[in-house]
Amino acid sequence: xxxxxxxxxxLMALLEGPKHGYEVSKFIEAQSSGFFxxxxxxxxxxxxxxxxxxxxxxxxxxxxAEREKKVYRLTASGKKQAEGEVSEYQLFTRAVNKLxxx
Amino acid sequence: MSTWKTxxxxxxxxxxxxxxxxxxxxxxxxxxxxxxxEAFSEENLAELYWIHNTVILRxxxxxxxxxxxxxxxxxxxxxxVASLIYLHREDYMLEFIRQGGVGMYVVLIIGAGLGSRExxxxxxxxxxxxxxxxxxxxxxxxxxxGVAALVLLGVSATVLGG
Numbered sequence: 001x002x003x004x005x006x007x008x009x010x011l012m013a014l015l016e017g018p019k020h021g022y023e024v025s026k027f028i029e030a031q032s033s034g035f036f037x038x039x040x041x042x043x044x045x046x047x048x049x050x051x052x053x054x055x056x057x058x059x060x061x062x063x064x065a066e067r068e069k070k071v072y073r074l075t076a077s078g079k080k081q082a083e084g085e086v087s088e089y090q091l092f093t094r095a096v097n098k099l100x101x102x
Numbered sequence: 103m104s105t106w107k108t109x110x111x112x113x114x115x116x117x118x119x120x121x122x123x124x125x126x127x128x129x130x131x132x133x134x135x136x137x138x139x140e141a142f143s144e145e146n147l148a149e150l151y152w153i154h155n156t157v158i159l160r161x162x163x164x165x166x167x168x169x170x171x172x173x174x175x176x177x178x179x180x181x182x183v184a185s186l187i188y189l190h191r192e193d194y195m196l197e198f199i200r201q202g203g204v205g206m207y208v209v210l211i212i213g214a215g216l217g218s219r220e221x222x223x224x225x226x227x228x229x230x231x232x233x234x235x236x237x238x239x240x241x242x243x244x245x246x247x248g249v250a251a252l253v254l255l256g257v258s259a260t261v262l263g264g
Contacts, residue, residue, distance in 0.1 A: 021126060022133040040130045041106065041142040044123065045149040052153055069129055 008089065009036055010046050011074070011082035014056065018073035021047060047072055055081055105141040113147060116231040117238065119154040156231045178222035182214050209255050216248040 013024045013031075024047070025038045050056040055078030061069045074082060110124055131138050142150070152160070162170045189195045199206050226237045 020129070020133075022130040025130070025134060039137045039140045040127050040134070041140050041146050043130075044126065045146045045153065048153045049149065067129055068125060070126055 006038065006042055006046050007050070008085055009038065010043070010050065011055070011078070011085060014072060014074045015079070015082045015086075018071050020069050020071055024072065050078065054078070104138060109142050109147060113151060114159075114232060114234050115151065115154050116156065117233040120233070123150070123154075158230045159232050162230065162232075174222055174225060177225055178218045181221060182218055205255055205258065205260075209252055212248060212252055212255070216245065216252075220245070 009028050010024055013019060013027045016027065019027060021040070021043055025040070025043055028036050028038045047056065047058075051058055051072070054075060056072050057075055058070050058072050061071055106127065107124065110120055110127075113120065115123070165173075189199070199210070202209075223237065226232045
């Protein structure tokens with residue numbers, strides 16, 4: 001999976017609401033009927049980069065003995081970025097659909 | 103140990119970040135156990151390294167090792183050189199050291215060595231955050247033995263009038 005494509009998918013998942021890392025992964029897989037897969041090795045570099053760039057914030061929730069769950073949510077600039085990418089992608093798919101043979 | 107754990111363990115990431123990442127993936131795998139055998143790609147490891155390491159460490163890694171070491175030794179040595187310059191200006195301090203005799207010089211040399219070694223380690227661990235195994239090894243014995251040697255030397259020099 002290309003890095004930019006992965007980032008787009010993660011932004012889409014978080015646009016639906018705050019999620020834990022594994023929920024992002026499950027969401028992408030379920031919504032794409034298994035077409036896209038986002039294992040942890042791909043997911044966490046993307047989430048952490050988005051966090052570092054200020055598109056995502058992370059809060060820590062206690063979860064059982066010595067376990068902490070990190071919940072990721074879009075910031076205002078992250079939401080703007082995600083919505084911008086959605087519009088761009090819609091233009092792209094519309095253009096590709098028009099080019100598709102009859 | 104799982105492949106991903108070994109990969110993260112080998113990475114030169116600051117330890118709090120490395121531990122947080124390991125905990126986060128462990129929680130992830132409780133919900134997605136089928137991914138347990140997965141490993142990070144080189145590209146993803148490089149990205150994690152880039153995200154979580156300090157700017158100074160990333161900058162250091164662009165320089166040859168020799169240059170980096172020279173810079174670190176210079177930083178570790180600077181406080182000692184400053185102390186020596188200060189001592190040199192104060193006649194009563196020089197007299198105090200002279201009266202201490204050979205023992206005092208030995209104590210000062212060992213103390214200076216220990217001090218600069220600790221400054222070097224503090225710089226690497228706290229400022230650069232180079233948490234490689236070499237830097238994180240808890241080497242308290244050297245400090246303890248060094249301090250004990252200093253005390254013994256001091257006492258011996260006093261007793262022997264050295």
